[in-house]
Amino acid sequence: MDRIKALELSGAEIVVRCLQEEGVECIFGYPGGAVLYIYDALFKQDKVRHVLVRHEQGAAHAADGYARSSGKVGVCLVTSGPGLTNAVTGIATAYLDSIPMVVLVGQVPTKAIGEDAFQEVDTVGITRPCVKHNFLVKDVKDLAVTIKKAFHIAQTGRPGPVLVDIPKDLTAQDCEFLYPDSVSMRSYSPITRGHAGQIKKAAKLLLEAKRPVIYAGGGVILSNASDRLTELVRLLGVPCTNTLMGLGGFPGTDPLSLGMLGMHGTYEANMAMQHCDVLLAVGARFDDRVIGDPEHFAQNRRKIIHVDIDPSSISKRVKVDVPVVGNVDDVLAELLKLAKAEACGNAAALDDWWRQIAEWRARNCLRYDRASSIIKPQYVIEKLYEVTGGDAYVTSDVGQHQMWAAQFYKFDKPRRWINSGGLGTMGFGLPSAMGVQLAHPGATVACVTGESSIQMCIQELSTCKQYRLPIKIINLNNRYMGMVRQWQQFFHGNRYSESYMDALPDFVKLAEGYGHRGLKVERPEDVEPALREVFARKDELVFVDFVTDQTENVYPMVAAGKGITEMIFAEDL
Amino acid sequence: MRHIISVLLENEAGALSRVAGLFSARGYNIESLTVAPTEDKSMSRMTIVTRGSNDVVEQITKQLNKLIEVVKVVDLSEAAHIERELMLIKVRAGAKEREDMKRMADIFRGRVIDVSDNTYTIELTGDGHKLDAFIEAIDPALIVETVRTGTSGIGRGNRVLKA
Numbered sequence: 001m002d003r004i005k006a007l008e009l010s011g012a013e014i015v016v017r018c019l020q021e022e023g024v025e026c027i028f029g030y031p032g033g034a035v036l037y038i039y040d041a042l043f044k045q046d047k048v049r050h051v052l053v054r055h056e057q058g059a060a061h062a063a064d065g066y067a068r069s070s071g072k073v074g075v076c077l078v079t080s081g082p083g084l085t086n087a088v089t090g091i092a093t094a095y096l097d098s099i100p101m102v103v104l105v106g107q108v109p110t111k112a113i114g115e116d117a118f119q120e121v122d123t124v125g126i127t128r129p130c131v132k133h134n135f136l137v138k139d140v141k142d143l144a145v146t147i148k149k150a151f152h153i154a155q156t157g158r159p160g161p162v163l164v165d166i167p168k169d170l171t172a173q174d175c176e177f178l179y180p181d182s183v184s185m186r187s188y189s190p191i192t193r194g195h196a197g198q199i200k201k202a203a204k205l206l207l208e209a210k211r212p213v214i215y216a217g218g219g220v221i222l223s224n225a226s227d228r229l230t231e232l233v234r235l236l237g238v239p240c241t242n243t244l245m246g247l248g249g250f251p252g253t254d255p256l257s258l259g260m261l262g263m264h265g266t267y268e269a270n271m272a273m274q275h276c277d278v279l280l281a282v283g284a285r286f287d288d289r290v291i292g293d294p295e296h297f298a299q300n301r302r303k304i305i306h307v308d309i310d311p312s313s314i315s316k317r318v319k320v321d322v323p324v325v326g327n328v329d330d331v332l333a334e335l336l337k338l339a340k341a342e343a344c345g346n347a348a349a350l351d352d353w354w355r356q357i358a359e360w361r362a363r364n365c366l367r368y369d370r371a372s373s374i375i376k377p378q379y380v381i382e383k384l385y386e387v388t389g390g391d392a393y394v395t396s397d398v399g400q401h402q403m404w405a406a407q408f409y410k411f412d413k414p415r416r417w418i419n420s421g422g423l424g425t426m427g428f429g430l431p432s433a434m435g436v437q438l439a440h441p442g443a444t445v446a447c448v449t450g451e452s453s454i455q456m457c458i459q460e461l462s463t464c465k466q467y468r469l470p471i472k473i474i475n476l477n478n479r480y481m482g483m484v485r486q487w488q489q490f491f492h493g494n495r496y497s498e499s500y501m502d503a504l505p506d507f508v509k510l511a512e513g514y515g516h517r518g519l520k521v522e523r524p525e526d527v528e529p530a531l532r533e534v535f536a537r538k539d540e541l542v543f544v545d546f547v548t549d550q551t552e553n554v555y556p557m558v559a560a561g562k563g564i565t566e567m568i569f570a571e572d573l
Numbered sequence: 574m575r576h577i578i579s580v581l582l583e584n585e586a587g588a589l590s591r592v593a594g595l596f597s598a599r600g601y602n603i604e605s606l607t608v609a610p611t612e613d614k615s616m617s618r619m620t621i622v623t624r625g626s627n628d629v630v631e632q633i634t635k636q637l638n639k640l641i642e643v644v645k646v647v648d649l650s651e652a653a654h655i656e657r658e659l660m661l662i663k664v665r666a667g668a669k670e671r672e673d674m675k676r677m678a679d680i681f682r683g684r685v686i687d688v689s690d691n692t693y694t695i696e697l698t699g700d701g702h703k704l705d706a707f708i709e710a711i712d713p714a715l716i717v718e719t720v721r722t723g724t725s726g727i728g729r730g731n732r733v734l735k736a
Contacts, residue, residue, distance in 0.1 A: 124587060125590070128587075128590065128591060128594055129594055129598050132641070133641040136586075136587070153641060185641070186644055186736055187582070187583055187641060187642055187643055187644040188641050310639070311635050311638070311639075312632060312635035312636050312638075312639055315628070315631065316632060
């Protein structure tokens with residue numbers, strides 16, 4: 001609070017100055033009545049770049065993709081009423097995946113609140129269950145400190161979106177501007193350091209384990225702990241499996257990696273989870289798509305160590321033996337220290353364990369028909385991996401293509417795999433790719449999508465044109481809502497109720513209509529050359545429409561509510 | 574099992590709805606909920622009576638702690654505590670019932686706080702069982718209206734919940 005002379009600024013200018021003070025370089029938004037003063041203040045400066053999306057859902061997803069790929073707080077700005085309601089899907093998406101985000105929303109003038117004014121909704125009420133916290137600012141004097149609190153809450157503890165609802169009249173009022181350097185809140189002080197005694201117990205269990213597994217989730221990525229995790233896994237020489245949200249937290253090409261676990265995880269990962277004697281869960285939450293039926297999971301005895309920053313994640317679905325509440329990176333650093341000091345015991349037992357795992361691996365559970373004359377979606381992802389050297393930022397939508405991307409693109413680095421894991425939001429892929437590309441202007445960004453998902457936020461092709469975002473859209477077009485069709489095939493007697501996408505657009509023409517290049521690929525032998533051509537075009541967006549096998553399914557699969565070893569394989573059908 | 578959860582939270586608009594929303598969103602049950610500011614006007618004290626297994630109640634306290642406006646949470650029923658509830662009950666008290674009703678109120682250490690030609694309004698304080706017992710002790714046909722505050726609780730002795 002030690003600024004020499006306080007400035008008089010309008011509320012709108014204060015909002016923009018706060019963003020500057022936070023070092024925000026880029027925000028995503030859409031103007032409207034309640035935020036006109038803020039847009040005017042944005043116009044008069046050039047430090048914060050505003051990216052105009054075509055729908056507010058796109059603004060939230062873009063801010064989200066920006067945050068996931070950069071580790072910074074993503075920021076979006078929308079107007080009251082429909083502006084906010086349109087953004088809600090994006091806010092909930094970020095909430096379920098614990099993404100640090102600040103959402104600035106215009107509100108009708110203070111006096112009009114509660115009168116069903118034009119474009120008025122109860123923003124704080126609507127968003128309460130899908131934000132980490134939200135504020136309605138009632139006095140322009142509180143504006144700066146509220147925004148400071150929002151940034152603080154969004155990125156500390158378990159991260160999440162924080163919303164600030166700003167009535168229009170406040171943005172026109174003048175007020176002294178003081179931006180605090182820090183905030184302290186008596187009701188909010190997240191634990192960061194893990195309990196030393198618990199960490200000691202955890203290290204002992206791990207070192208004495210005969211059949212250990214490390215199960216790493218999105219928390220590893222959020223807390224920038226992948227280096228430490230990688231060091232620990234390699235030091236101990238134990239198998240590591242990553243969740244959908246955790247891919248890249250441990251290198252996917254490392255021989256110690258079992259790949260992804262869960263509903264569409266590998267056989268070896270799920271078997272190892274079920275049959276291990278010590279399980280170290282880091283930044284993961286044992287959710288239904290990961291361990292399936294908790295009762296089935298509990299049938300095998302094992303000691304569970306659970307490291308998580310959120311106490312409410314611990315013992316929620318699965319009872320754990322050694323809970324460690326703390327920042328994943330800090331706890332892993334302590335664990336590493338202890339592990340280095342002790343001699344790693346059980347080499348013989350570990351050898352047996354790896355022999356067992358090799359047997360499970362030999363099942364080759366991800367195999368598919370490589371001789372097919374129709375393009376197999378898995379093949380496209382494999383080639384995408386090769387052509388991009390495994391080094392692209394890959395966003396995805398939701399469904400079969402998402403699972404294939406997760407299975408076949410071996411992510412070696414964190415923050416490269418950007419997908420909506422918790423909420424499962426179709427429409428996420430393209431706008432989040434915009435956020436990724438803006439955070440990493442020179443990088444290769446691919447959006448793996450399907451013909452159903454891409455249409456949910458297709459309007460953002462126009463934003464990509466305006467800002468010249470050279471995203472490569474990999475559309476796995478099977479003319480079905482593939483995952484819905486797969487479930488209908490398995491569990492609803494092949495009754496494909498409303499899952500066929502009739503009257504699809506010509507995606508090549510559609511891309512061209514938005515001013516981009518479009519390409520259709522129909523034969524397996526054309527896949528690789530097409531990808532090579534597309535990724536050579538560094539400066540333009542290319543939409544590649546791959547006509548893929550309509551009947552292909554994602555294997556292996558654990559049916560909802562089943563145990564994780566009760567898997568369905570390609571050869572079972 | 575029945576649990577009494579005591580919450581100290583910021584006295585801010587919307588804090589109550591965050592707590593109520595949490596219970597409904599996660600399917601926790603609320604038997605009663607009382608809330609009012611403390612001697613420090615910036616803070617409110619809330620008492621929630623809920624039912625659930627130990628696992629569920631552990632989750633409830635963790636989830637409450639996660640709310641940004643919640644300062645402290647304690648499960649009062651984990652140790653010695655006192656609970657009280659206030660009931661205002663309006664009963665029919667014509668010439669025929671008057672004496673009996675007054676005697677019944679005395680037995681339960683209630684007070685008649687309002688009288689009309691044909692009614693008494695009785696104030697009664699105690700734990701929930703005592704209030705239930707009073708209701709059961711009188712002829713249901715005579716009950717005109719019942720208002721209960723829900724349980725408030727506090728730890729015994731030196732056990733305190735402070736910011």
